[in-house]
Each structure stands twice: as C-alpha cells, then as structure tokens.
Amino acid sequence: MKDLESLSAYQAAKALSRREIRASDLILSCLDRIGQNESLIKAWASLGKENALSQAKTLDKGALKGMLHGLPIGVKDLFDTYDLPTAYGSPIYKNHYPSTDSVSVALLRQAGGIILGKTVTTEFASFKPSQTSNPHDPKHTPGGSSSGSAAAVADFMVPLATGSQTAGSIIRPASFCGVVGFKPSFGKISTAGVKSLSISLDTMGCFGRTVEDVALGVAAMSGDHQMATVEELHNKPRIAICKTFEWDHAQKESGAALAVARHTAESFSKGVIGDLSLPDACKEIALLQTRIMLSEMSRSLTFEREHFSKKLSLPLLKQITEGALISYDQYSKDLLAAKLAKESVNALFSNEIDILIAPSAVGEAPHIKESTGDPIFCRGWTLLGLPCINLSITSGPNGLPIGVQLIAAPGKDRFLLSVARAFARALPDPVMRDQA
Amino acid sequence: MKDLESLSAYQAAKALSRREIRASDLILSCLDRIGQNESLIKAWASLGKENALSQAKTLDKGALKGMLHGLPIGVKDLFDTYDLPTAYGSPIYKNHYPSTDSVSVALLRQAGGIILGKTVTTEFASFKPSQTSNPHDPKHTPGGSSSGSAAAVADFMVPLATGSQTAGSIIRPASFCGVVGFKPSFGKISTAGVKSLSISLDTMGCFGRTVEDVALGVAAMSGDHQMATVEELHNKPRIAICKTFEWDHAQKESGAALAVARHTAESFSKGVIGDLSLPDACKEIALLQTRIMLSEMSRSLTFEREHFSKKLSLPLLKQITEGALISYDQYSKDLLAAKLAKESVNALFSNEIDILIAPSAVGEAPHIKESTGDPIFCRGWTLLGLPCINLSITSGPNGLPIGVQLIAAPGKDRFLLSVARAFARALPDPVMRDQA
Numbered sequence: 001m002k003d004l005e006s007l008s009a010y011q012a013a014k015a016l017s018r019r020e021i022r023a024s025d026l027i028l029s030c031l032d033r034i035g036q037n038e039s040l041i042k043a044w045a046s047l048g049k050e051n052a053l054s055q056a057k058t059l060d061k062g063a064l065k066g067m068l069h070g071l072p073i074g075v076k077d078l079f080d081t082y083d084l085p086t087a088y089g090s091p092i093y094k095n096h097y098p099s100t101d102s103v104s105v106a107l108l109r110q111a112g113g114i115i116l117g118k119t120v121t122t123e124f125a126s127f128k129p130s131q132t133s134n135p136h137d138p139k140h141t142p143g144g145s146s147s148g149s150a151a152a153v154a155d156f157m158v159p160l161a162t163g164s165q166t167a168g169s170i171i172r173p174a175s176f177c178g179v180v181g182f183k184p185s186f187g188k189i190s191t192a193g194v195k196s197l198s199i200s201l202d203t204m205g206c207f208g209r210t211v212e213d214v215a216l217g218v219a220a221m222s223g224d225h226q227m228a229t230v231e232e233l234h235n236k237p238r239i240a241i242c243k244t245f246e247w248d249h250a251q252k253e254s255g256a257a258l259a260v261a262r263h264t265a266e267s268f269s270k271g272v273i274g275d276l277s278l279p280d281a282c283k284e285i286a287l288l289q290t291r292i293m294l295s296e297m298s299r300s301l302t303f304e305r306e307h308f309s310k311k312l313s314l315p316l317l318k319q320i321t322e323g324a325l326i327s328y329d330q331y332s333k334d335l336l337a338a339k340l341a342k343e344s345v346n347a348l349f350s351n352e353i354d355i356l357i358a359p360s361a362v363g364e365a366p367h368i369k370e371s372t373g374d375p376i377f378c379r380g381w382t383l384l385g386l387p388c389i390n391l392s393i394t395s396g397p398n399g400l401p402i403g404v405q406l407i408a409a410p411g412k413d414r415f416l417l418s419v420a421r422a423f424a425r426a427l428p429d430p431v432m433r434d435q436a
Numbered sequence: 437m438k439d440l441e442s443l444s445a446y447q448a449a450k451a452l453s454r455r456e457i458r459a460s461d462l463i464l465s466c467l468d469r470i471g472q473n474e475s476l477i478k479a480w481a482s483l484g485k486e487n488a489l490s491q492a493k494t495l496d497k498g499a500l501k502g503m504l505h506g507l508p509i510g511v512k513d514l515f516d517t518y519d520l521p522t523a524y525g526s527p528i529y530k531n532h533y534p535s536t537d538s539v540s541v542a543l544l545r546q547a548g549g550i551i552l553g554k555t556v557t558t559e560f561a562s563f564k565p566s567q568t569s570n571p572h573d574p575k576h577t578p579g580g581s582s583s584g585s586a587a588a589v590a591d592f593m594v595p596l597a598t599g600s601q602t603a604g605s606i607i608r609p610a611s612f613c614g615v616v617g618f619k620p621s622f623g624k625i626s627t628a629g630v631k632s633l634s635i636s637l638d639t640m641g642c643f644g645r646t647v648e649d650v651a652l653g654v655a656a657m658s659g660d661h662q663m664a665t666v667e668e669l670h671n672k673p674r675i676a677i678c679k680t681f682e683w684d685h686a687q688k689e690s691g692a693a694l695a696v697a698r699h700t701a702e703s704f705s706k707g708v709i710g711d712l713s714l715p716d717a718c719k720e721i722a723l724l725q726t727r728i729m730l731s732e733m734s735r736s737l738t739f740e741r742e743h744f745s746k747k748l749s750l751p752l753l754k755q756i757t758e759g760a761l762i763s764y765d766q767y768s769k770d771l772l773a774a775k776l777a778k779e780s781v782n783a784l785f786s787n788e789i790d791i792l793i794a795p796s797a798v799g800e801a802p803h804i805k806e807s808t809g810d811p812i813f814c815r816g817w818t819l820l821g822l823p824c825i826n827l828s829i830t831s832g833p834n835g836l837p838i839g840v841q842l843i844a845a846p847g848k849d850r851f852l853l854s855v856a857r858a859f860a861r862a863l864p865d866p867v868m869r870d871q872a
Binding site for chain 2: 082093100109110187190191192193196200224225300306329336411
C-alpha cells in the first residue's frame with residue numbers, strides 16, 4: 001500500500017479500525033516522509049521512532065483500543081510526555097523527561113493514538129520564531145507557537161497534531177500552513193501537564209487536514225467521544241461576517257478571503273449578514289487579551305526567571321518584565337471587562353446569530369526571519385473563550401494559503417464542526433473541498 | 437527569644453521584616469516543635485531541614501526579599517517543588533522530584549518564603565484517610581485532603597501552609613483543626629504545577645492562625661500583594677445566615693455554631709438575615725459538584741490508571757470507575773446547570789446581600805479510622821467558585837473545634853477578609869478573638 005501518509009486522520013483511523021491498513025505501515029510511511037523533508041521543514045523537536053513502531057506492532061496484533069487505534073500523532077513540545085523529552089521550546093528544559101503525560105496526551109494514548117514525536121514550539125509558546133519552515137514555501141514562517149504541529153500536518157508527515165492557543169497559536173499557523181486548526185471552547189480540554197503561560201487564556205486543540213480529523217482529535221483529548229462523529233446540519237444556520245474591531249490591520253487578501261467566505265456561506269445558510277459589528281463591550285478585547293496574558297505570564301514563569309533568567313530569550317524577558325509592571329488592580333479590571341465582553345457576545349449568539357466568520361490572520365505567512373505573524377485576529381476570540389476553526393479558503397499574492405475562522409457560541413463545539421464541514425463542502429475550489 | 441513558633445504568620449513576617457527576629461531562629465523553633473510532636477501528629481510527608489536553615493541564614497544576612505521574607509511555610513504534597521520530593525499522597529510518585537516548582541510555590545519563594553517541608557495529603561487529594569492526626573485529639577481526623585497542612589498549623593509546627601480544595605479540602609480541615617482556612621475565588625491562584633483532580637473545581641488556598649495570616653499567604657500565591665493589608669470595613673455589611681439545602685446533614689453543634697455566628701455578626705453589620713434560602717437554581721449544587729468532580733477525575737488520572745492501576749487505592753479506583761460511567765452529555769448538562777447556579781448567586785450578591793455565613797462541616801472531626809469527614813457543606817461553594825474563609829467559633833460535644841465559613845461574591849476576596857477580621861474581633865470567646 002502506497003502513500004499512506006496522505007490519508008487524513010479520519011480516513012486512516014477508519015481504515016485502521018477495519019484492519020484495512022496496519023499501524024506499523026502507516027508509521028513507516030510517516031517516517032519516510034519525515035526522512036525526506038525534515039531537514040528542510042524542521043518540524044520536530046524529537047521523534048520516538050522505535051517506541052512508536054513497537055506500539056504500532058502491538059496494536060496491529062491486539063484488540064481495538066479506541067477511536068484512534070494505531071493513529072500516529074504529533075504532540076506540541078509544550079505538552080508533557082513521559083517517554084519523550086519535553087523542552088517547552090526552551091534550553092532550560094533540554095533533555096527534560098516529565099514523570100507523567102499531560103492529561104490530554106494520556107487520553108490520546110488511551111484512545112489508541114501513537115505519539116510519533118514532539119513538534120517544535122516557540123520558547124514557552126511565546127513569540128520568538130523557531131527554526132521551523134512553512135511547507136508551502138520554506139522562506140516563510142509556519143506561524144507560531146504551534147509551529148511544528150501545523151507544518152508537520154501540512155507536509156503530510158503526520159495526520160494529526162496537538163496545539164495550544166493563548167493568543168493565536170492554533171488558528172494563525174493553521175491559516176499560514178493551509179490546514180484545519182481547531183481551538184475548542186475554553187476549558188474543553190484539560191490544561192494539566194501543559195506548560196502554563198496564562199491560566200485565563202491557555203486553550204488546547206489540534207491540527208488536521210479535514211474537519212473530521214480535528215473533531216476526532218478533540219473528541220479524544222476532551223473525552224467528548226460523541227464529537228468524533230460530525231453530524232449533518234439539521235437547520236440552516238444564521239451566519240455573519242465579522243471583520244472585527246481590528247480590521248485596519250488586515251491585508252488586501254484578507255478582504256478577498258472574506259468575500260469568498262460570504263459567497264460560500266450563502267449557499268447553505270439562512271442568509272449571511274455581510275458586516276456584523278461586535279457589541280461595544282468587545283471594542284478592547286485584543287488589548288485586554290494582551291494585558292491579561294502578559295500579567296499572567298509574568299507570574300507563570302516565576303521559577304524560570306528566578307533560577308534561569310540567563311537562559312530566557314531577550315524578547316521573552318522583555319514580555320515578562322512588561323507583564324510584571326501591570327498592576328494587579330489593572331489585571332482585575334481587565335478580567336472584569338473580559339467578563340462583560342463575554343456576556344455581550346453570549347447575548348449576541350443567543351439572539352441574533354449562530355456562526356461568525358472572521359479573518360484568521362492579517363494575511364499570508366510573513367518571511368521566516370521577520371516573525372511568526374501577528375495574532376491580532378485571534379486575541380479577542382481566545383479571550384472570549386469561543387470555539388474557533390480555521391479553514392483554508394484561498395491563497396495570497398505569494399501563493400501562500402489564506403484561511404478564515406468560523407466561530408460559535410461557547411460550548412457549541414459540535415455544532416461548529418457541523419457548520420465547518422458544510423462550509424468546506426460548499427467551497428468553490430475543489431481542492432479546498434477536501435477539507436470537508 | 438522563646439516560643440517563636442507561636443507567632444502568627446503575620447506577626448512573624450512583620451518581626452522578620454523589621455529584623456527583630458531571625459529567620460534561622462524561627463525555623464529552629466518550628467523544627468523543635470515538629471521534633472516534639474511529629475511522631476504523634478504525622479503532618480509531614482517530608483522536611484527540608486538543611487535547605488530551609490541555609491536559606492534562612494542567607495535571608496538573615498541579605499536584603500529583604502519580599503513580604504514573606506524568612507517565613508517558614510508548609511506546602512501540601514500536591515504542589516510540585518523542585519527541591520523536595522512530591523508524591524501527591526500516592527506510592528506511584530514515591531521519591532518523585534519535579535523539575536520545577538508549581539507557580540504558587542515559586543511565588544511564595546519569590547516573596548521570601550522558605551519551604552520547610554511538604555505536608556501530608558490524602559491520595560491525589562481524594563477521600564481515603566491519611567495517617568495524620570488532629571492536634572486537638574489524635575484519635576480524630578484533621579480532615580482532608582489538606583490533612584497535614586491544617587494539622588501542622590494547628591499544632592504550631594509552622595505558621596502558614598498551603599492547601600487546595602476540590603470538594604471541601606481547605607474549609608473542612610480548617611474547621612476540624614480550629615485554624616483559619618482561606619479558599620479564595622476560583623482561578624485566583626494558578627493551579628499550574630499542582631496535581632490536577634478536577635479542572636472546573638480545583639482551587640488553591642492556605643491555612644494560618646489569623647485572618648491576616650491567610651491574607652498574606654494568598655497575597656503572595658496570587659500576586660495580589662495589596663491583599664496582604666487587610667483593610668478596615670468602610671460600611672456595615674449585609675449579612676445572612678445560610679443553612680444551605682444540605683442542612684439535614686448537620687449535627688446539633690452546627691446549629692449552635694450558627695447561633696453564635698448570628699449573634700456575632702449582628703454587632704458589626706446592618707443586621708443579619710437569620711435564615712436565607714439560596715435560589716432554586718442552587719438546589720442541586722452539591723450533587724452537581726460531585727458528578728463534575730468524578731467525571732473530571734476519571735480523565736485527570738488517566739495516566740495513573742493506564743500505567744499503575746495496582747498502585748491506586750480501591751476507594752479511589754472505585755471513584756474513577758464511577759466517574760467514567762457518567763456520560764459526557766450528563767457532564768455538559770451539569771456544567772451548564774452550574775453556570776446557571778452561579779448566575780443566580782451572583783444576582784443574590786448584587787441585590788440583597790454582601791456576606792453569607794454557613795456551616796463549615798457537618799460537626800466535629802470524626803474518628804480517625806472512620807473518614808476524613810463529609811465535605812457536603814463545602815461542595816456547593818466550591819462549585820460556585822466563591823471565596824470562603826473558615827473561622828473557629830465554638831467547640832462540640834467532644835471539645836473539638838467547630839467553625840463556620842464566611843462567603844462573599846466571586847472576586848470579593850479582599851472584602852471577605854475585612855469582614856472576617858471584623859467578625860473574629862466581635863466573637864464572644866476571647867481565645868477565638870485571637871484569629872483577628
């Protein structure tokens with residue numbers, strides 16, 4: 001059997017559960033692909049080849065373990081793994097082996113998933129670019145902080161990979177790499193055993209090449225197994241395009257992407273509101289997210305700052321210092337303002353709308369030396385705790401992918417997946433429709 | 437200088453900051469006390485004598501480090517410490533040294549606190565009794581799961597100790613041991629680096645012998661340093677006695693305690709509502725807490741169940757199995773019901789009341805072989821995420837302490853401390869007034 005690595009996670013999981021393919025063959029295909037391209041892409045912090053193969057052989061012989069039986073998975077190197085080094089993208093934790101798996105990784109393994117290796121994260125999931133390249137053009141960034149996971153899935157090195165988002169670390173790299181990225185509702189997946197940056201914002205999720213892939217991943221990581229079966233839409237949803245209060249940051253290609261999104265959504269919805277403004281309580285959500293993140297980061301990284309400050313990068317040290325200067329009273333006020341913003345958006349979803357469509361990023365992936373890209377179009381949604389999914393929709397002036405994000409009310413994760421699949425099926429470009 | 441170990445944390449911190457006492461002398465006094473009583477009380481999982489003394493000597497010679505300069509602290513053995521073994525009360529993690537401190541411990545140290553040792557926790561903070569005794573009568577339990585912290589503070593082994601509450605693991609042992617226990621608002625203190633039991637419920641806090649002690653502890657652990665200065669009340673608060681929907685579980689002495697509480701509160705408040713009913717949306721909060729906790733526990737302990745199920749106690753395995761049988765849809769419904777209960781209580785606080793006073797426990801501490809006591813009177817408040825503080829108010833038929841808890845609206849932690857101090861000052865018993 002050839003080209004197993006090109007199967008989507010959902011296809012592979014189905015074939016594995018029917019014993020139509022062997023887990024060990026799938027792992028070998030992925031390792032082949034990694035062997036060919038890793039020197040260019042640099043998506044992996046570490047690989048557990050022997051372990052993965054031996055687990056695959058055991059699963060090939062044994063009973064079905066769960067919904068991910070034999071599926072190879074990349075795990076962002078921010079998640080603890082007991083059998084693979086976990087460095088959080090920092091030299092402080094070089095060769096660090098945690099004593100346990102993060103809760104989400106333990107659940108992936110319990111469902112039969114095989115952790116193929118750890119994917120590159122930026123330093124403690126912050127903004128300093130990693131060495132990873134964008135598979136669509138290695139001169140460009142894959143985005144961050146889940147750089148390796150997005151790149152590995154885009155490059156067919158692995159069908160599924162975990163990510164985490166505090167500002168825009170799932171949706172932005174998914175957009176830059178042209179893959180499906182799913183950040184579920186805040187709190188859906190346990191953060192235990194994932195290096196903490198910001199307790200009010202850190203959200204776990206995953207990358208795949210189809211909507212059903214990421215449904216499968218989040219189903220296993222959260223324990224919400226019913227989510228793995230994406231349901232057909234029962235009713236036509238009410239959809240609105242939301243350019244957000246940050247629209248002046250958008251590049252031209254983002255406008256084109258929203259136009260395609262609007263056209264696409266019209267075909268299966270009750271009609272699309274062309275330009276919905278968020279409530280006034282949301283005017284400052286990007287700023288609030290920034291301040292809350294910096295304030296919490298300055299506390300979360302206390303141990304590292306006290307013991308290893310020379311091993312922290314200068315950009316990160318600067319962020320920590322900036323965060324420590326924010327007064328606790330300001331931080332409390334910001335949390336309260338965030339609460340009011342959440343209530344206003346919940347009311348919007350209750351009364352007027354089912355799904356928002358918004359830009360995933362400013363535009364195409366920037367040059368690799370420049371930055372991991374601006375998370376400005378994700379900050380607010382992360383703060384609001386809403387489930388978001390990136391779908392690739394067009395390409396920009398350099399031929400790099402452009403995505404949009406679909407957004408639902410908090411807790412409406414399954415519904416969001418149903419809409420996202422309907423949306424992908426309705427896309428004008430046949431290649432893009434493969435995301436369905 | 438004699439009897440340094442009998443200083444409250446607040447007194448000791450003040451004397452240390454003025455260089456009136458030496459940190460090394462205070463540590464030696466605490467170690468003396470531990471040497472005398474530990475064979476009976478068994479409050480400590482491990483002690484870091486040499487390390488603590490050497491840190492104390494360094495602090496005695498150096499500049500003031502922070503608000504806890506030189507203060508010895510006990511840390512519940514559920515919190516990661518890089519230099520002391522961290523076993524989470526389980527044989528699985530015997531001799532386990534985490535690579536970092538939990539965020540809260542790092543913040544305690546950054547403020548100048550000295551971690552004297554790790555205090556006994558029940559197995560993964562669940563219900564199986566530990567070996568720790570109640571200092572008021574060693575035949576009785578100190579409560580759980582923060583058994584060692586409550587007992588060590590009650591026995592003058594250490595002036596301040598950390599705790600965590602998922603059901604009733606701070607307030608209940610504080611009541612049984614006759615100390616002040618403070619569970620701040622949910623999310624006030626980072627849970628990162630504390631073994632996760634239940635992501636929607638786990639709340640960090642601390643034990644001291646006065647209101648100002650626990651204010652100091654939570655101020656440092658949260659980064660809300662202004663909290664360390666407990667303000668005088670500006671206005672007379674509106675107070676209500678709330679017997680809760682679980683009142684039929686209360687023993688006779690709890691009724692007597694609420695009568696004393698009511699009398700006490702009348703002296704400094706706008707008047708006390710004698711028997712306030714919670715909104716109907718709160719009728720099932722204890723049940724909701726139980727199901728949400730069990731469901732989340734079954735996921736949180738996946739790694740341990742998969743790799744070390746034989747090293748889990750039978751009661752815990754039973755709980756995990758029970759939790760795994762709760763459907764995800766039931767769990768989602770319960771989270772939604774919890775949200776509605778929170779909203780109803782927030783409205784109550786906005787419109788009618790500033791402070792609730794409720795039982796801390798069913799009654800006195802049960803016999804040590806029986807159980808760590810019933811957390812029924814804490815479950816609901818933990819679910820609601822409200823800040824709670826236990827104050828000792830009377831004693832029961834066996835002469836063991838009985839406490840009540842004062843409860844404020846979410847985020848009103850500083851206000852709660854102000855009321856708690858006014859309340860303690862107004863208590864009829866002069867010994868109890870020492871909690872102020």
